Amino acid sequence: MANCSHAAFKKCFWCASLLGMCVLLLAWANASTAANQTISQTRVLYVELDGGISPIQADLFDQAIETARDDNYELILVRLDTPGGLVSSTRTMIKSMLGSPVPFLVWVGPAGAHAASAGVFIVAASDLAGMSPQSTIGAASPVSMSGGDINGTMARKVQNDILSLLRSLARRKGRNYEWYAKAVEEADSITATEAVMDHVVEILADSPLDFLQQAGARGISTNQGDLRFTAESIDLIPYEPGFRYSFLAWLLHPQIAYFLFLGGIAGLFFEVSHPGAVFPGVVGGLFLLLALYALSILPTNAAGILLILFSLILLVLEVFITSYGLLSIAALLSLFIGSTILFKEGTGFVLPLSSILTTVLLLAGFVSVVLYLVGKAQLRKPRQGDKVLIGTAATVRSWNGAQGKVFLRGEIWNAVSKEPIFVSTGDIVQIIRVDGLTLTVEPKP
Numbered sequence: 001m002a003n004c005s006h007a008a009f010k011k012c013f014w015c016a017s018l019l020g021m022c023v024l025l026l027a028w029a030n031a032s033t034a035a036n037q038t039i040s041q042t043r044v045l046y047v048e049l050d051g052g053i054s055p056i057q058a059d060l061f062d063q064a065i066e067t068a069r070d071d072n073y074e075l076i077l078v079r080l081d082t083p084g085g086l087v088s089s090t091r092t093m094i095k096s097m098l099g100s101p102v103p104f105l106v107w108v109g110p111a112g113a114h115a116a117s118a119g120v121f122i123v124a125a126s127d128l129a130g131m132s133p134q135s136t137i138g139a140a141s142p143v144s145m146s147g148g149d150i151n152g153t154m155a156r157k158v159q160n161d162i163l164s165l166l167r168s169l170a171r172r173k174g175r176n177y178e179w180y181a182k183a184v185e186e187a188d189s190i191t192a193t194e195a196v197m198d199h200v201v202e203i204l205a206d207s208p209l210d211f212l213q214q215a216g217a218r219g220i221s222t223n224q225g226d227l228r229f230t231a232e233s234i235d236l237i238p239y240e241p242g243f244r245y246s247f248l249a250w251l252l253h254p255q256i257a258y259f260l261f262l263g264g265i266a267g268l269f270f271e272v273s274h275p276g277a278v279f280p281g282v283v284g285g286l287f288l289l290l291a292l293y294a295l296s297i298l299p300t301n302a303a304g305i306l307l308i309l310f311s312l313i314l315l316v317l318e319v320f321i322t323s324y325g326l327l328s329i330a331a332l333l334s335l336f337i338g339s340t341i342l343f344k345e346g347t348g349f350v351l352p353l354s355s356i357l358t359t360v361l362l363l364a365g366f367v368s369v370v371l372y373l374v375g376k377a378q379l380r381k382p383r384q385g386d387k388v389l390i391g392t393a394a395t396v397r398s399w400n401g402a403q404g405k406v407f408l409r410g411e412i413w414n415a416v417s418k419e420p421i422f423v424s425t426g427d428i429v430q431i432i433r434v435d436g437l438t439l440t441v442e443p444k445p
Contacts, residue, residue, distance in 0.1 A: 041233050041235055042074050042075065042212075042216065042227075042229040042233045042234050042235060043071075043072070043073045043074055043075075043235045043237060044073065044074065044075045044076070044077050044105075044212060044234060044235065044236050044237065045064060045067060045068045045071075045073045045075070045076045045077070045102075045237055045239050046077050046079070046208065046236050046237060046238045046239060047060065047061075047064045047076060047077065047078045047079070047239045048078075048079045048238075048239075049078055049079065049080050049081070049082060049122075050081050050082070051081075051082060051083075051249075051253070052082065052083060052084065052085040052086075052254075053082055053084065053085025053086055053089050053090050053093070053118045053119075054085055054086055054089055054252050054297060054298065055086070055088075055089050055092075055297060056245060056248045056249050056252055057085070057089060057093065058089045058092040058093050058096070059245065060241055060245055061092075061093045061096045061097065062096055063241060063242075063245070064076055064239055064241075065096055065100045065101075065102065067239065068100075068102040069100075069101055069102060073102055073237075074102070074103075074227065074229075075102065075103050075105055075212075075220070075227075076100070076102050076103070076104050076105065077105045077106075077107060077208060077211070077212065077236070078104065078105065078106045078107070078122070078126075079107055079108075079109055079110075079208060080106050080107065080108050080109075080113070080115050080119055080122060080123070081108065081109070081110075081113035081114065081115075082114075082115060082116065082117075082118060082119040082122075083114065083116050083117065083119075083350075084116050084117025084118045084119060084139075084140075085117070085118045086118070086299065087118070089118075090118040090121050090122070091165075093122060093125075094121055094122070094125045094165075094169070097122070097125045097126065098125060103127040103128070103220055103221075103222055103227070104125070104126050104127050105126060105127060105128045105129070105130075105211070105212075105215060105220070106122060106123050106126035106128075106129045106130070107129075107130045107131070107132070107203075107205065107208055107211045108123065108129075108130070108131040108132060108135045108137060108192070108201075109131065109132035109135055109205075109207070109208070110132055110135075110207075111132050111133070111134035111135065112134055112135065113132060113135045114135060114136045114137065114189075115131075115135070115136075115137045115138075116136075116137070116138065116139045116140070116189070117139060117140050118140075119137070120137060120138065120139075120140040120166075120180065120183055121140070121165070121166065121169065123137060123200075123201060124166055124169035124170050124175065124180060125169045126173075127173065127220060127221065128173075128202055128203070128215050128220055129175075129200075129201035129202055129203070130201055130202060130203035130204065130205045130211040130214070130215070131192035131195055131196070131201050131203075131204060131205075132192060132205065132206065132207075133192050133193065133204060133206065134192070135191075135192045136189055136190065136191055136192070137183075137189065137190060137192070137195055137200065137201070138183045138187070138188050138189030138190055139183065139187045139188070139189045140162070140166075140180075140183040140184045140187070162184050163181055163184055163185075166180045166181065166184065167180075167181075174199075175199055175200060175201075176198050176199040176200050179198050179200050180200070192204055202218075203215060203218075208236065209231075209234065209236065212231075212234050212236065213231040213234070216228055216229035216230060216231065216233075216234070251290060251293070251294050252294050252297060252298060254298065254342075254343055254350065254351055255351060255352070255355055256294070257291050257294035257295055257298060258291075258339065258342065258351055258355070258359075259359075260287045260288075260290050260291035260294070261287075261288070261291035261292075261295065261305075261308070262308070262359065263283075263284065263287045263291075264284045264285065264286070264287035264288025264289070264290075264291050265284070265288060265308075265309070265312050266284065266312075267280045267281060267283050267284015267285070267287060267288075268280075268281060268284040268285065268288065269284075269312060269316065270284070271284060298343065299343060299344040300342055300343055300344070301341050301342060301343070301344055303338070303341060304338045304339070304340075304341040304342035304343070305338070305342065306338070307334050307335070307337055307338025307341075308334070308335060308338040308339065308342070310331075310334050310338075311330075311331040311332070311333075311334035311335035311338065312331070314327045314328070314330050314331035314334065315327070315328065315331045318331070328364075332360055332363065332364055335359070335360055335363065336356060336360050339351060339356040339359065339360070340353075340356060389408070389431050389434050389439070390431055390432065390433065390434065391430065391431065391432075392408070392430070392431050393428050393429070393430055393431075393444055394406035394407060394408040394413065394415070394428070394429055394430075394431060394439065394441065395407040395408075395426060395427075395428060395429075396423050396424065396425055396426065396427045396428075396429055397412060397425060398425060399421075399423050399424070399425075399427075401420040402416055402417045402418075402419060402420045402421070403415065403416045403417070404423075406429060406439065406441065408431075408439070413437065413438070413439050414437060414438045414439070415429070415438070415439045415440070415441045416438060416439075416440055416441070417440065417441055417442060418440065418442070421442070421443055423443060427443070428444045429441040429442065429443055429444055430442055430443070430444040430445075
């Protein structure tokens with residue numbers, strides 16, 4: 001009886017042990033699967049970010065995150081090419097990236113692209129970063145509101161604040177904080193190959209798909225573990241931001257804001273100089289309001305705006321004051337200088353010199369044509385009115401001393417002379433003055 005109980009106990013022990021091992025193996029398999037996810041399809045939301053960083057780009061990130069969360073995307077991939085931008089907008093974008101439930105990947109491309117100034121912070125805040133072989137990154141030194149260097153205590157405060165932000169961003173993903181600090185302190189800039197070798201970014205890739213393939217092979221750290229996927233499972237879907245973003249991105253382009261500003265002022269000037277035209281005033285007012293909205297957001301210099309306004313005032317004065325072109329020359333110089341300094345340096349927003357020169361030359365050509373036509377009109381002999389009769393010839397019908405009657409263009413006129421003249425009927429006299437219906441004449445030489 002005792003032997004039977006012992007055998008049964010031994011059998012139960014081995015069964016329990018086997019069951020426990022199965023449970024442990026199953027738990028380990030589940031944990032391993034959770035730690036290294038391999039999914040059949042990887043939906044990636046592809047967002048393109050070009051140009052200077054402004055509030056509209058911050059809105060773009062928020063909209064992309066909302067779309068990725070609602071439509072169950074696994075990743076957000078940002079193609080970055082920026083010269084920098086506003087610090088406030090950059091901080092807003094970084095907050096959105098850090099708080100996003102969907103991992104943010106950043107690829108600096110295509111060839112020739114760069115992530116300068118604010119772009120350095122966006123790369124540092126990404127969950128995984130890559131660059132095109134012909135791209136660059138760096139030059140993140142802070143500048144003043146006027147675009148120049150910051151000096152003294154304020155320089156240390158601003159720099160320390162930026163360095164602390166970069167420290168937290170770079171160390172979050174184990175990147176080379178020393179280089180990021182160098183990009184701020186010394187405005188250092190490096191190539192893509194150097195960035196990968198110095199652990200500034202993780203991947204060197206020729207295209208977004210190449211970047212995603214390498215990212216899937218190495219794994220992307222998420223809250224549920226490392227996300228891995230194959231090249232065949234990638235579903236790269238471009239993000240369509242909609243009309244609002246497209247319109248505001250177009251409006252906040254420096255050249256568009258500049259041309260709208262000039263067009264608005266020109267339209268209002270035409271309406272004031274030609275009252276009742278209506279259309280130029282309405283269009284000019286609309287252009288000016290849109291330009292003022294854009295310029296209030298973009299980093300502009302008040303001196304640049306005032307110089308452009310001053311140039312247009314000088315052109316108006318040229319119409320009423322004889323300056324022999326001096327006011328026009330001063331207006332063109334004022335327009336050129338104002339356009340050059342309209343946007344602050346070091347903010348990523350700049351007007352190309354070609355656009356400024358084209359505008360100034362077109363205005364110079366327009367002013368030259370107007371001045372030529374005005375001068376030609378002043379030199380041309382009158383074709384109507386009393387003055388048109390001066391210098392013409394009339395035939396004497398009757399004359400007595402210093403007055404008489406003459407025949408001119410089918411009509412009989414009263415005529416006088418400055419002193420008595422001796423002419424007979426049928427003689428020719430020349431008109432030298434017109435006073436109402438009386439002509440002053442003299443014998444024709």
